[in-house]
Amino acid sequence: MNFLQCFRLALKAIWSSKIRSLLTMLGIIIGVSAVITIVGLGNGMELYMTEQFASLGTTTLTVNITGRGSSRSISDDEMYALVEENPAVLDAVTPTVSVMGSAKIGRDTLSSTVTGVGEDYLSIKGYTIAQGRGIQYTDILNRQKVCVIGSYVALEYFGGAAVGETIRISGSPYTVAGVLNEISDSTSESGSDNLILIPYTNAAKMSFMGSISSYTFTAVDEDSVTAAKTVVEDALYDFYEDDNAYSVIAMSEILDIMNDMIDIMVTILAGIAAISLVVGGVGIMNIMLVSVSERTREIGIRKSLGARQRDILFQFVIEAAVTSAIGGILGILFGYLFSSAASAVIVALLDTDMAVTPTAGSILMAFGISVAIGVVFGYLPARKAARLNPIDALHYD
Amino acid sequence: MYETPAVSPAPSLIEFRDVYKLYQMGDETVRAVDGVSFTIRKGEFAAIVGQSGSGKSTCMNIIGCLDIPTSGQYLLGGEDVGQMNDNQLAALRNRTLGFIFQQYNLIPKLNVLENVELPLLYGGVRTSERARRAQAALERAGLSSKLQTYPNQLSGGQQQRVSIARALAGDPSVILADEPTGALDSKTGREVLHFLEELHRQGNTIVLITHDNSIAAHAQRIIRLEDGKVIYDGPSGGKGSVVQADEESEGTA
Ligand SMILES: Nc1ncnc2c1ncn2[C@@H]1O[C@H](COP(=O)(O)OP(=O)(O)OP(=O)(O)O)[C@@H](O)[C@H]1O
Numbered sequence: 259m260n261f262l263q264c265f266r267l268a269l270k271a272i273w274s275s276k277i278r279s280l281l282t283m284l285g286i287i288i289g290v291s292a293v294i295t296i297v298g299l300g301n302g303m304e305l306y307m308t309e310q311f312a313s314l315g316t317t318t319l320t321v322n323i324t325g326r327g328s329s330r331s332i333s334d335d336e337m338y339a340l341v342e343e344n345p346a347v348l349d350a351v352t353p354t355v356s357v358m359g360s361a362k363i364g365r366d367t368l369s370s371t372v373t374g375v376g377e378d379y380l381s382i383k384g385y386t387i388a389q390g391r392g393i394q395y396t397d398i399l400n401r402q403k404v405c406v407i408g409s410y411v412a413l414e415y416f417g418g419a420a421v422g423e424t425i426r427i428s429g430s431p432y433t434v435a436g437v438l439n440e441i442s443d444s445t446s447e448s449g450s451d452n453l454i455l456i457p458y459t460n461a462a463k464m465s466f467m468g469s470i471s472s473y474t475f476t477a478v479d480e481d482s483v484t485a486a487k488t489v490v491e492d493a494l495y496d497f498y499e500d501d502n503a504y505s506v507i508a509m510s511e512i513l514d515i516m517n518d519m520i521d522i523m524v525t526i527l528a529g530i531a532a533i534s535l536v537v538g539g540v541g542i543m544n545i546m547l548v549s550v551s552e553r554t555r556e557i558g559i560r561k562s563l564g565a566r567q568r569d570i571l572f573q574f575v576i577e578a579a580v581t582s583a584i585g586g587i588l589g590i591l592f593g594y595l596f597s598s599a600a601s602a603v604i605v606a607l608l609d610t611d612m613a614v615t616p617t618a619g620s621i622l623m624a625f626g627i628s629v630a631i632g633v634v635f636g637y638l639p640a641r642k643a644a645r646l647n648p649i650d651a652l653h654y655d
Numbered sequence: 656m657y658e659t660p661a662v663s664p665a666p667s668l669i670e671f672r673d674v675y676k677l678y679q680m681g682d683e684t685v686r687a688v689d690g691v692s693f694t695i696r697k698g699e700f701a702a703i704v705g706q707s708g709s710g711k712s713t714c715m716n717i718i719g720c721l722d723i724p725t726s727g728q729y730l731l732g733g734e735d736v737g738q739m740n741d742n743q744l745a746a747l748r749n750r751t752l753g754f755i756f757q758q759y760n761l762i763p764k765l766n767v768l769e770n771v772e773l774p775l776l777y778g779g780v781r782t783s784e785r786a787r788r789a790q791a792a793l794e795r796a797g798l799s800s801k802l803q804t805y806p807n808q809l810s811g812g813q814q815q816r817v818s819i820a821r822a823l824a825g826d827p828s829v830i831l832a833d834e835p836t837g838a839l840d841s842k843t844g845r846e847v848l849h850f851l852e853e854l855h856r857q858g859n860t861i862v863l864i865t866h867d868n869s870i871a872a873h874a875q876r877i878i879r880l881e882d883g884k885v886i887y888d889g890p891s892g893g894k895g896s897v898v899q900a901d902e903e904s905e906g907t908a
């Protein structure tokens with residue numbers, strides 16, 4: 259008997275008891291679909307993160323200064339000078355000063371985040387101007403009371419045309435100088451389009467410390483991120499002589515760390531899901547053992563007609579493998595189904611466009627593993643069948 | 656007492672040389688086959704008869720290469736079966752033997768044609784050739800119209816004819832029938848026996864196993880067993896071929 263005949267025989271045997279076969283496959287179906295969904299979830303998370311970080315800039319370095327134990331804080335001029343002195347690795351810098359005070363339009367209090375920035379902020383972030391202009395060097399120098407607002411703010415409070423309008427920030431009136439193009443494609447209150455940018459010099463005055471505690475640098479390209487980080491760290495160490503006084507974080511490093519964390523989490527979860535594959539394998543073994551004793555007589559007949567041990571062994575192993583493989587295929591289909599359902603739920607609940615994306619690798623592996631489980635767990639019952647004594651088998655009922 | 660069978664000297668196909676089959680039951684030894692020797696030549700129609708427990712099925716299992724003797728030699732087509740491994744025995748069953756069982760032993764999941772193709776499948780016959788030979792065998796058994804039918808849709812007699820077709824399909828040297836009429840009514844049983852007789856006329860070697868003298872009478876030669884020993888081996892019409900007749904003659908003598 260060749261492989262194809264065994265395969266047809268196996269399909270026939272599986273088809274002839276559909277319900278039982280389906281129940282046999284259940285463990286494999288659940289295991290495979292769970293693994294695929296979990297790996298897909300992890301993959302989707304990584305894709306989403308990468309995308310988000312790419313929009314933040316993978317060449318970006320974020321510097322936070324706590325200034326611990328130091329009476330003097332490094333000045334913005336010194337930071338700008340750093341970029342000018344290291345044109346090979348550093349491209350630009352902008353202070354970023356979070357403003358705690360409230361922003362108001364008339365009596366309405368805005369939920370927008372207010373940030374004090376430098377003139378290069380927009381180019382560093384990759385934001386573009388839709389109306390008016392951005393924050394300029396002279397605004398910063400003269401502490402002009404101007405602001406640039408996100409598309410959400412413009413649309414929500416000014417019906418779109420916002421240039422020339424006034425927003426009160428911590429009590430002072432700011433004139434809207436420009437409106438940004440949409441940053442993210444989902445416009446909502448919690449989205450990144452709900453922002454107000456003002457000159458950092460104004461923001462620093464408003465802040466508690468009166469100094470600038472955070473900067474964003476960009477390296478000239480992704481390859482020089484590490485070198486740029488070293489340059490910035492060295493300069494800060496020279497100034498503070500204490501590496502606890504500041505922190506320099508490369509976005510690409512965060513992305514790597516996050517991806518590593520997701521990978522670890524996914525591996526653990528997929529491992530747990532894979533346990534049900536083993537349970538599924540035991541289920542297959544159980545049913546195959548039942549099937550062997552039910553078909554003892556058939557085995558006897560086949561042997562009397564000249565079937566060798568290996569013919570019988572092959573028949574049952576292939577039957578187990580095919581059962582398990584069909585379970586694997588169904589599991590893959592369900593995995594896709596669960597993945598798209600999960601994507602829909604995530605989009606609906608979290609308002610992000612993250613999609614659960616099953617990987618080709620996980621699918622191939624799931625299929626391979628289910629076939630392997632069939633072979634491994636089918637082997638014992640098959641060997642039992644193959645070794646049956648033909649006389650006893652013929653008289654069995 | 657032993658008459659030479661009226662058959663031209665044909666090569667011996669089945670040869671038992673002092674065959675024993677012993678079973679150990681606790682500290683008691685059951686002598687299922689107790690020193691049996693006989694030779695069945697090509698083209699013979701022999702019946703192995705005897706009462707229940709006389710060792711018929713044990714003999715049949717040995718002849719059918721499903722079992723090997725405890726001692727003694729069994730030669731099938733001149734080859735010593737006792738020396739063979741499992742694969743060789745399987746190949747021998749496949750090529751040399753055709754089984755007909757009391758319970759038909761068809762595989763219920765397979766249709767008539769597939770059932771008959773089975774021995775050819777295990778013999779490695781190509782697909783087209785397999786279908787052709789299986790159909791030819793079914794035609795001989797008068798079942799050409801039932802190829803796609805499943806065993807449970809057939810009458811007992813028809814099922815037995817399928818199993819005969821299956822036994823014929825591989826063109827075996829010996830057809831071994833163990834109580835082939837045991838599950839059939841007397842009319843259908845007779846039809847099956849006539850079919851076996853016809854196969855014999857066509858030159859097939861047939862070994863029939865039965866406890867029923869009237870069935871054994873269809874055979875040309877009778878080997879009678881009692882307690883694992885041969886007590887008569889001769890033509891079916893001969894003196895001592897029928898136990899009851901034997902006992903009566905002894906009783907009245
Ligand atoms: N596997 C076995 N283990 C122990 N004893 C056995 C075994 N097989 C057969 N025997 C014994 O061997 C003897 C012959 O049995 P066998 O089955 O050959 O008889 P039989 O002539 O076929 O009888 P029946 O007409 O009832 O089928 C019996 O006494 C039986 O109990």
Ligand SMILES: [Mg+2]
Nearest residue numbers: 708711712713
């Ligand atoms: Mg018997």
